[in-house]
Amino acid sequence: MAALGKVDAPGSRREPLDRARVVGAAVALADDKGVTGVTMRAVAGSLGVEAMSLYNHVRGRDDLLDGMVDAVFAEIELPTGEADWQDAMRRRADSARAVLRRHPWAVGLLDSRSAPGQATLRHHDAVLGALRAGGFSVAGAARAFSVIDSYLYGFVLQEVSLPFRSSAELNEVAGGILSGLDADQYPHLVEVTTEHALQPGYDYADEFDVGISLILGALQPDDLP
Amino acid sequence: MAALGKVDAPGSRREPLDRARVVGAAVALADDKGVTGVTMRAVAGSLGVEAMSLYNHVRGRDDLLDGMVDAVFAEIELPTGEADWQDAMRRRADSARAVLRRHPWAVGLLDSRSAPGQATLRHHDAVLGALRAGGFSVAGAARAFSVIDSYLYGFVLQEVSLPFRSSAELNEVAGGILSGLDADQYPHLVEVTTEHALQPGYDYADEFDVGISLILGALQPDDLP
DNA sequence: TGACGCTGCTTACACTGTAAGCCTACGGTA
DNA sequence: TACCGTAGGCTTACAGTGTAAGCAGCGTCA
Numbered sequence: 001m002a003a004l005g006k007v008d009a010p011g012s013r014r015e016p017l018d019r020a021r022v023v024g025a026a027v028a029l030a031d032d033k034g035v036t037g038v039t040m041r042a043v044a045g046s047l048g049v050e051a052m053s054l055y056n057h058v059r060g061r062d063d064l065l066d067g068m069v070d071a072v073f074a075e076i077e078l079p080t081g082e083a084d085w086q087d088a089m090r091r092r093a094d095s096a097r098a099v100l101r102r103h104p105w106a107v108g109l110l111d112s113r114s115a116p117g118q119a120t121l122r123h124h125d126a127v128l129g130a131l132r133a134g135g136f137s138v139a140g141a142a143r144a145f146s147v148i149d150s151y152l153y154g155f156v157l158q159e160v161s162l163p164f165r166s167s168a169e170l171n172e173v174a175g176g177i178l179s180g181l182d183a184d185q186y187p188h189l190v191e192v193t194t195e196h197a198l199q200p201g202y203d204y205a206d207e208f209d210v211g212i213s214l215i216l217g218a219l220q221p222d223d224l225p
Numbered sequence: 226m227a228a229l230g231k232v233d234a235p236g237s238r239r240e241p242l243d244r245a246r247v248v249g250a251a252v253a254l255a256d257d258k259g260v261t262g263v264t265m266r267a268v269a270g271s272l273g274v275e276a277m278s279l280y281n282h283v284r285g286r287d288d289l290l291d292g293m294v295d296a297v298f299a300e301i302e303l304p305t306g307e308a309d310w311q312d313a314m315r316r317r318a319d320s321a322r323a324v325l326r327r328h329p330w331a332v333g334l335l336d337s338r339s340a341p342g343q344a345t346l347r348h349h350d351a352v353l354g355a356l357r358a359g360g361f362s363v364a365g366a367a368r369a370f371s372v373i374d375s376y377l378y379g380f381v382l383q384e385v386s387l388p389f390r391s392s393a394e395l396n397e398v399a400g401g402i403l404s405g406l407d408a409d410q411y412p413h414l415v416e417v418t419t420e421h422a423l424q425p426g427y428d429y430a431d432e433f434d435v436g437i438s439l440i441l442g443a444l445q446p447d448d449l450p
Numbered sequence: 451t452g453a454c455g456c457t458g459c460t461t462a463c464a465c466t467g468t469a470a471g472c473c474t475a476c477g478g479t480a
Numbered sequence: 481t482a483c484c485g486t487a488g489g490c491t492t493a494c495a496g497t498g499t500a501a502g503c504a505g506c507g508t509c510a
Contacts, residue, residue: 016488016489017488017489039465039466039467040466040467040468041465041466041467049489049490050489050490050491051467051468052468052469052489052490052491053488053489053490055468055469056487056488056489057488060467060468061466061467061468104336107336108333108336108337110382110383110386111329111332111333111382111385111386112333112386113386114386114388121406121410121411121414122410122411124411124414125410125411125412125413125414128413128414128416128417129412129413132413132416138416138417138420138421139421141413141417142417142421142422142432143432143435143436146380146383146429146432146435146436147376147432147435147436147439147440149379149383150375150376150379150380150382150383150436151372151375151376151379152379153378153379153382153383154374154375154376154377154378154379154380154382155371155375155379157335157336157375157378157379157382158335158371158374158375158378160336161335161336161337161338161339163339181346185346185347185350186346186347186349186350187350187354188350188353188354188357188366189346189349189350189353191353191357191363192353192363192366192367195363196363196364196367197367204371207367207368207371207372210368210371210372211368211371211372211375214372214440214443214444215372215439215440215443217443218439218440218442218443219439241456241457242457242458264496264497264498265497265498265499266496266497266498274458274459275458275459275460276498276499277458277459277460277461277499277500278457278458278459280499280500281456281457281458282457285498285499286497286498286499
């Protein structure tokens with residue numbers, strides 16, 4: 001029935017697979033359909049290949065997900081170390097946030113992945129280096145890193161789970177939610193929605209800058225032992 | 226083969242299912258085996274029931290996950306509103322963190338769930354209320370809430386994804402990672418691991434307090450318009 | 451009594467990850 | 481030139497997933 005051992009047209013040799021191509025296809029698929037769309041068959045299909053072929057380049061689905069997370073980290077702009085540490089941290093945070101918004105599925109994958117890849121390690125090392133260069137002690141750098149990244153991940157985690165992307169969508173969605181909300185039961189929620197979130201010009205994305213500025217302003221190399 | 230329409234022993238009527246029991250069983254299962262262990266069949270099995278019976282109380286797996294997240298929020302201690310706002314926020318954050326550590330799977334579920342439940346709404350409302358009572362403007366309360374919760378979720382997200390729970394495990398794991406780490410390639414990572422994380426008495430959990438104090442100290446009702 | 455609705459059960463289906471094993475093309479050697 | 485080992489595809493098969501469709505026993509009300 002099916003031709004056994006399919007033969008390619010002799011002129012057009014098939015582009016050989018490798019780990020990078022597999023991971024790249026998986027990332028593209030996740031961007032398009034979310035993490036649940038990343039099935040071995042779908043990834044293979046988008047490469048014109050059968051599912052089991054992927055196992056020559058990837059240990060399994062888990063390994064593939066690890067690779068995807070590392071590929072995302074590779075996109076984050078590393079601090080160069082020459083600038084003022086606050087500027088460096090702000091730019092790195094902005095870059096990381098932009099990357100994570102481009103790949104919203106990655107935030108949810110951060111937990112449950114326990115094997116950091118090359119890009120992840122390089123990224124962490126560069127950030128620590130920038131903080132050390134900015135005058136932080138070893139412990140201080142570790143703490144500053146923890147505080148900044150916690151805020152960063154947490155903000156993006158909330159941001160990507162919002163059921164809207166634009167402020168036009170926001171108005172629509174918030175209106176819908178609001179109508180189902182009892183002002184007696186949730187007075188403050190109603191207040192903040194109508195008087196703040198639904199005001200023209202509001203964009204939750206702007207809040208990121210407020211928080212980062214607040215945190216960077218409060219972090220000082222001398223404060224942390 | 227199997228008796229059709231199984232009849233229970235007449236004396237021992239089966240405890241009837243309801244949404245709360247289903248969600249409760251799912252939470253217990255997730256605590257035990259992680260979120261991937263929450264299959265409809267497994268949840269049903271732990272209740273002595275078949276998978277399809279759950280659909281009488283839950284719209285589907287997605288709805289079940291929504292219910293689980295809401296059940297977790299219900300465990301968080303609400304701010305009472307009478308204390309100093311900084312104390313209230315600190316206690317709420319500590320409580321939330323304790324709850325999320327008890328149910329580590331919940332953090333990863335926070336994104337991808339877009340339908341907040343009763344407990345979630347009540348929780349958000351209470352936090353906003355405490356901030357308003359502390360003197361924050363509507364916009365200021367929204368911002369403070371965003372900063373605090375971003376840090377909270379982000380910290381827990383990192384915390385629960387660490388591949389160890391105790392500092393004994395830490396030593397073991399960090400030692401293993403370290404041995405695979407090239408000091409030339411990742412100098413700062415090696416430095417912070419050996420000189421900080423592997424020092425006796427180190428516990429990443431303690432960093433939470435540092436960050437929360439820093440953020441609460443930097444947040445002032447008057448700063449935010 | 452009878453009808454009805456609630457709840458749990460059975461069956462069935464499409465789809466998942468992946469183990470096992472087969473086939474072909476390529477590269478190096480005799 | 482002929483040979484053969486290996487790498488990287490392919491096929492098949494299986495256990496486990498969520499859930500749609502429909503059946504059976506029970507309690508409640510007319």
